[in-house]
Amino acid sequence: MSDTVIQNHEPNYLEYKGRYKGIFAWIFSTDHKRIGLLYLYSMLVLFSVAAILGLLMKIELIAPGKTIMDAQTYNSFFTLHGITMIFLIVVPGLPAVFGNFFLPLMIGAKDVAFPKLNLLSWWIYILGAAVALSSQFFGDGPPDTGWTFYAPYSFRTGTNMLPAVTGAFILGFSSIATGINFIVTIHRMRAPGMTWMKMPLFPWALYSTSWIQVLATPIVGVTLLMIVLERTMQIGFFDPALGGDPILYQHLFWIYSHPAVYIMILPAMGVISEIIPTFARKTIFGYKAIVVSTLAIAFVGYFVWGHHMFTSGMSGTALYTFSILTFLVAIPSAIKIFNWVATLHKASIDIQTPFLWALCFLFVFMIGGLSGMVLGALSANVHLHDTAFVVAHFHFIVFGGTGYAFFGALHYWYPKMFGRMYDKGWANIGLAVFFTGFNTLYLPMFYLGMIGMPRRYYDYVEEFHGPNIVSSFGAMLMISGLVIIITNLVRSARKGEIAEADPWKGKTLEWTTASPPTLENFDEIPIVTKLPYDYE
Amino acid sequence: MSNYAHIDEHRDDEGAKIGMWLFIFTELLLFGGLFIVYSVYRYINPEAFHLAAEELDTFTGTVNTVILLVSSMTIAMSISSIQYKNKKLTLILMGLTILLAAVFMVNKYFEWSGKISHGIYPGSPTLMEASQGEILFFGLYYAMTGLHALHIIIGVAFIAYVMRLVVKNEVQHDNFTILENSGLYWHLVDLIWIFLFPLFYLIT
Amino acid sequence: MEKEQHTHIVKYKTYIFVLIALLFMTFASVAITSINLGPYTVSAALLLASIKSILVLLIFMHLKFDKKFYGIMAASVFLLLACVIFITFLDYLYR
Ligand code: HEM
Ligand SMILES: [Cu+2]
Numbered sequence: 134m135s136d137t138v139i140q141n142h143e144p145n146y147l148e149y150k151g152r153y154k155g156i157f158a159w160i161f162s163t164d165h166k167r168i169g170l171l172y173l174y175s176m177l178v179l180f181s182v183a184a185i186l187g188l189l190m191k192i193e194l195i196a197p198g199k200t201i202m203d204a205q206t207y208n209s210f211f212t213l214h215g216i217t218m219i220f221l222i223v224v225p226g227l228p229a230v231f232g233n234f235f236l237p238l239m240i241g242a243k244d245v246a247f248p249k250l251n252l253l254s255w256w257i258y259i260l261g262a263a264v265a266l267s268s269q270f271f272g273d274g275p276p277d278t279g280w281t282f283y284a285p286y287s288f289r290t291g292t293n294m295l296p297a298v299t300g301a302f303i304l305g306f307s308s309i310a311t312g313i314n315f316i317v318t319i320h321r322m323r324a325p326g327m328t329w330m331k332m333p334l335f336p337w338a339l340y341s342t343s344w345i346q347v348l349a350t351p352i353v354g355v356t357l358l359m360i361v362l363e364r365t366m367q368i369g370f371f372d373p374a375l376g377g378d379p380i381l382y383q384h385l386f387w388i389y390s391h392p393a394v395y396i397m398i399l400p401a402m403g404v405i406s407e408i409i410p411t412f413a414r415k416t417i418f419g420y421k422a423i424v425v426s427t428l429a430i431a432f433v434g435y436f437v438w439g440h441h442m443f444t445s446g447m448s449g450t451a452l453y454t455f456s457i458l459t460f461l462v463a464i465p466s467a468i469k470i471f472n473w474v475a476t477l478h479k480a481s482i483d484i485q486t487p488f489l490w491a492l493c494f495l496f497v498f499m500i501g502g503l504s505g506m507v508l509g510a511l512s513a514n515v516h517l518h519d520t521a522f523v524v525a526h527f528h529f530i531v532f533g534g535t536g537y538a539f540f541g542a543l544h545y546w547y548p549k550m551f552g553r554m555y556d557k558g559w560a561n562i563g564l565a566v567f568f569t570g571f572n573t574l575y576l577p578m579f580y581l582g583m584i585g586m587p588r589r590y591y592d593y594v595e596e597f598h599g600p601n602i603v604s605s606f607g608a609m610l611m612i613s614g615l616v617i618i619i620t621n622l623v624r625s626a627r628k629g630e631i632a633e634a635d636p637w638k639g640k641t642l643e644w645t646t647a648s649p650p651t652l653e654n655f656d657e658i659p660i661v662t663k664l665p666y667d668y669e
Numbered sequence: 670m671s672n673y674a675h676i677d678e679h680r681d682d683e684g685a686k687i688g689m690w691l692f693i694f695t696e697l698l699l700f701g702g703l704f705i706v707y708s709v710y711r712y713i714n715p716e717a718f719h720l721a722a723e724e725l726d727t728f729t730g731t732v733n734t735v736i737l738l739v740s741s742m743t744i745a746m747s748i749s750s751i752q753y754k755n756k757k758l759t760l761i762l763m764g765l766t767i768l769l770a771a772v773f774m775v776n777k778y779f780e781w782s783g784k785i786s787h788g789i790y791p792g793s794p795t796l797m798e799a800s801q802g803e804i805l806f807f808g809l810y811y812a813m814t815g816l817h818a819l820h821i822i823i824g825v826a827f828i829a830y831v832m833r834l835v836v837k838n839e840v841q842h843d844n845f846t847i848l849e850n851s852g853l854y855w856h857l858v859d860l861i862w863i864f865l866f867p868l869f870y871l872i873t
Numbered sequence: 874m875e876k877e878q879h880t881h882i883v884k885y886k887t888y889i890f891v892l893i894a895l896l897f898m899t900f901a902s903v904a905i906t907s908i909n910l911g912p913y914t915v916s917a918a919l920l921l922a923s924i925k926s927i928l929v930l931l932i933f934m935h936l937k938f939d940k941k942f943y944g945i946m947a948a949s950v951f952l953l954l955a956c957v958i959f960i961t962f963l964d965y966l967y968r
Contacts, residue, residue: 246684313691321684348953351695355702359812367792368808369801370706375808376801381709384961385702435953436960448967454960690943694950701954708958709965727903734899742892745883745933752882849935856934863925866899867918871906 143656145552145649163248164652169234170550171255176222176230177619179262183217184612186210191574191608194601197593207591208277209292213269215280216297220304221262223535224393227400228311228346229258231542232339234550236315238643238650239333241324241659246317254310257303265300268293279589281390282357284371284382288364295364302357305350308396312346315339324642326661330424333641333665334417337424338403341431345392345399349435353389356382380445387438395434397531399427401538402469405491408545409473410666411639412488413480417666419472426465433462443514452511459509466502470495485637486560490541493568497533501526504579519589522582525575533571540564540618547622548632552649555625563621567614573607641665682846689850693857696820700861703813707868710805717802722872724789725810729780730870733773734862740769741859744828744852754842756835763832766855770825777818781811810869817865820858827851881938891932898925 144150146166153161159171190210193200202210233251237244245251269275272293278286282301287294319340323332360382362368369375371382410417417423439447439455447455473495482488504526507513517523548554577600582588586597593601635644642661646654711718747762784807788795791808831851834840840848902921906914931937936944 246681247688309692309695313688313695316691317684317688320687321681347691347695348698348950351699352702355699359706362791362812367797368812369791369804370808370812375804376710376714377805378709378713380964381706384964385705388702388957388961436956439960439964446968447964450967451960451964454963687943690946694946697950698954701957704954705958705961709961712962712965727907731899731903735896738892738895738899741929741933742888745888746885749882749885749888853934856929859933860926860929863922863929864919867902867906867915867922871902871918872915 143651145647146652147552147649149652161252163244163252165233165237165244165248165251166550166650168251168255169230169232172225172229172233172258175255175259175262176226179217179221183214183222184615186214186217188608188612190214191605193591194593195605196601197595197598199591202591204591205274205277208589209269209275211589212276212279212297213266216265216276216301218531219280219393220265220301221258223397223531225258225304225308225311226397226535226539227404227542228315228339228342228396229255230539231335231404231546232311232315232400235546235643236318236336236339237322238549238646238654239336239641240319240322240327241642241655241661242318242322243653243655243658245314246321247314250310251314254307254314257307257310261300261303261307263300264296264303268296268300272296281386282360283386284360284363284377284379285373287360288372295361298357298360298364302354302361305354305357308346309350312343312350315343316347319343324659324661330421331661331664334406334420334423334427335400335403337427338399338406341427342396342399345396345431345434349389349392349396352385353393356385356389359385380442380447383442383445384438387441391438391441392431392435394527394531395430397535399430401494401535402427404538404542404545405473405494406469407639407641408487408491408541409476410668411545411637412483412485412491413476414483414638414668415476415480415666416664416668417472418475418478419468420664420666422468423472426468429465430462433458433465437462440509440514443511444518456509456511460506463502463506463509470499470502483637486555486557486564487541487545487637489561489564490537490544493564494534494537494541497529497537497571501529501533504529517582519587520582521578521586521588524588525578525582528575528578533575543622545637546643547625548636549643549646549648549650551626551629552632553625553627553629554632554636555621555629559617559621563614563617565614566617567611570607570609570611570614574604574611575607577601577604577607640667680844685846685850686853689853693853696857697860700813700816703809703816704864707809707813710802710809711872714800714802714805717800718806718872721799721803721806722869724784725870726780727870729776730866733776734866736769736773736776737859737862740766740773741856743769744855748845748849748852751835751840751845751848752842756838759835759848760832763828763835767825767828767832770821774818774821777814781814813865814869817858817861820861824851824855824858827854883932883935883938887932891928895925895928 146164151158151162159167162168162171189201190207193202193207233245236242272295274292276292276294276297277290278292278294282294282298287298319332319336359368359370363370363372367375369377371377371379373379406417406423437455437458439451440459443452443455473491504522508517508523508526544555544560581597581600581604584596586593632648634646634648637644642659643650645659743762744766747759747766750758750762784790789807790796791811796804796807828851831840831848834847898921902918905917905921910917930947936947
């Protein structure tokens with residue numbers, strides 16, 4: 134079989150010649166694989182910028198008082214850092230990069246359902262990014278509200294809010310377009326024989342994620358629109374002086390943004406569900422339980438938004454309801470952890486870089502999830518809300534969850550995407566440095582939060598100095614790890630060894646194609662008869 | 670099973686329709702956000718909403734409701750008529766839909782400009798002196814009917830584009846999903862108005 | 874290619890009946906709200922609006938003739954929105 138592939142060697146997706154030349158062959162390509170890479174490159178650039186902002190903030194916090202920047206600069210840094218990381222990287226991240234690239238491959242399709250819409254959604258993404266970032270360069274100074282744009286400050290502040298809010302609004306359309314595309318693709322384009330219960334878990338995760346993207350994003354869209362109206366004409370929706378209720382803004386914002394954290398984490402869980410069985414050489418434990426809990430998370434996750442508002446002055450009834458629902462949503466997440474660990478039980482594990490990323494994911498995700506339970510408890514939340522504890526929680530979950538899964542996915546699918554293998558030694562060293570740095574950076578912040586250090590300040594009292602030094606040192610270590618990881622990957626894309634089609638002995642459909650895949654993905658559309666992780 | 674064939678087929682009607690429905694859901698939730706705001710503020714300011722709603726002309730509102738309902742029927746009929754292979758009637762029905770939409774917009778224009786000439790618009794001095802509930806009512810009135818009007822314009826553009834396809838015979842009795850989709854969009858516009866009408870014009 | 878979804882042609886007559894029903898309900902809601910029913914006015918108007926929208930969804934938007942799957946999706950979306958409004962009101966009702 135492999136002989137025939139070599140004989141009539143079709144050009145792979147990186148080489149083929151289309152209608153356009155040079156860079157246009159990429160930015161006008163409707164091939165889902167090229168679009169996935171377009172997203173990957175855009176995000177790597179944005180991620181580097183936002184990571185450097187983060188590092189600078191940590192350097193500012195290495196000592197009390199002004200170290201390298203003043204208060205207003207710090208405010209604009211955490212705002213830009215948040216907007217970029219949330220709206221431009223972790224929300225679109227896994228679906229746009231790995232969903233685009235691997236969803237069609239994993240379900241045995243030639244492309245997504247609407248390839249042109251797919252390209253359009255990348256263009257909208259770039260447009261939204263450009264508009265949001267333009268806020269930095271003109272007007273009366275960069276935005277300083279934080280990524281949450283809370284009313285009434287967001288329309289009172291003199292800084293240049295409009296482009297930031299409009300940019301986030303535009304990005305919503307990109308997210309919706311991807312969501313619609315994936316849902317239709319999964320409904321209509323699965324290979325013959327691939328029933329719903331034979332679909333791999335990453336596509337399942339993308340499916341629930343897409344539903345959240347479709348059903349939650351419009352709410353934040355219209356909310357941001359209201360902020361724009363509020364700023365341009367006094368419409369009064371959230372302005373207490375005109376009768377509006379600022380807490381209603383928080384409701385609307387979190388009605389989207391809590392489900393949005395599931396947009397971030399569900400695909401990450403999907404990635405881990407792919408990596409673990411491949412390296413455990415075992416079928417995943419409790420496939421159905423994982424599917425059901427994926428859908429349950431998506432559903433219940435819609436009704437817990439109020440846990441971000443426990444101290445806002447909501448009614449008592451609302452407080453109890455949201456707290457109970459928040460505890461409920463942790464159950465399906467915990468089910469997944471048990472499934473993954475049970476899969477590892479008595480397996481003959483092949484320890485490779487992607488597997489190590491998955492293990493580290495389990496570790497940090499558990500810490501993040503458990504700290505979420507602490508925050509979900511009303512009494513604890515009153516003490517911890519808006520402290521460094523919250524910052525540690527969501528970095529453990531968003532960076533530790535989605536970020537680790539992103540790098541795990543990159544190391545897992547890299548040979549398929551580029552047809553080459555990275556240097557495994559350097560990859561493991563990078564991970565070790567990064568992981569050490571990550572924990573040194575964020576663990577002290579739990580402690581700092583508990584002893585009362587508020588978030589979003591450039592300064593602090595002397596008592597907080599010690600842990601902050603540790604934390605800032607961790608930031609530098611972590612960034613060094615990132616540099617090693619990324620350099621290794623970039624270098625190997627040209628110089629790495631040629632990879633086989635199935636280097637990890639994976640069983641899902643993407644491993645049956647050539648590395649890198651051809652334009653049409655499959656010479657012949659596969660017919661599926663087995664369960665996805667069939668290692669018997 | 671037809672599963673195998675549709676992968677190579679370029680055309681997937683069912684897929685296009687699912688896509689359209691998903692898009693409609695996003696539009697519903699977009700307005701859903703505004704309905705949440707409306708219901709909260711109405712709950713907080715029942716008296717002021719009552720008073721403010723009396724300022725609006727029920728007659729114009731009713732006329733516009735009738736117009737939209739009729740236009741919804743004409744576009745629905747155009748789908749039947751294309752299936753009966755009656756191209757001319759299809760075009761007439763679609764044209765009628767656009768015409769009715771235009772009448773709706775003209776009505777809306779007079780309604781809005783009447784209000785504005787009375788000094789009632791967001792941020793106007795008259796409104797700033799009114800009670801907070803009234804400020805909110807009119808803010809919502811302009812935002813919701815304005816967004817709705819924007820959707821009318823998009824719907825008209827969509828239908829006009831499909832009309833061109835019908836003229837060029839690119840939409841025919843066995844290939845009319847895009848006509849169906851433009852119809853779905855138009856019904857969405859109608860659906861939203863069905864709720865806007867009682868909430869703004871009738872709750873006096 | 875699945876064609877069966879298109880074999881059903883809705884008769885013009887059906888549409889006309891639906892329109893008449895819709896217009897009737899519109900006028901009914903105008904009439905009801907002009908006589909003062911106190912707090913029931915809003916509920917009556919909204920009830921009629923809901924019936925109208927169900928008619929539009931079922932007949933004009935073909936949910937009645939399409940595969941069940943579309944209807945289920947649409948119903949779930951409305952249910953979701955209702956739940957969200959309900960939960961939001963847990964705050965405002967008891968504040
Ligand atoms: C075990 C499940 C989880 C629970 C119980 C939980 C609970 C909470 C609570 C109560 C807060 C509010 C803290 C405060 O501001 O006082 C919070 C904040 C946050 N959570 Fe979680 N969470 C969980 C999972 C997640 C996941 C999966 C993500 C994202 C992938 C996430 C991302 C965030 C973010 C970004 C914030 C901070 C938002 C901000 O104020 O900027 N959480 N979490
Ligand atoms: Cu949350």
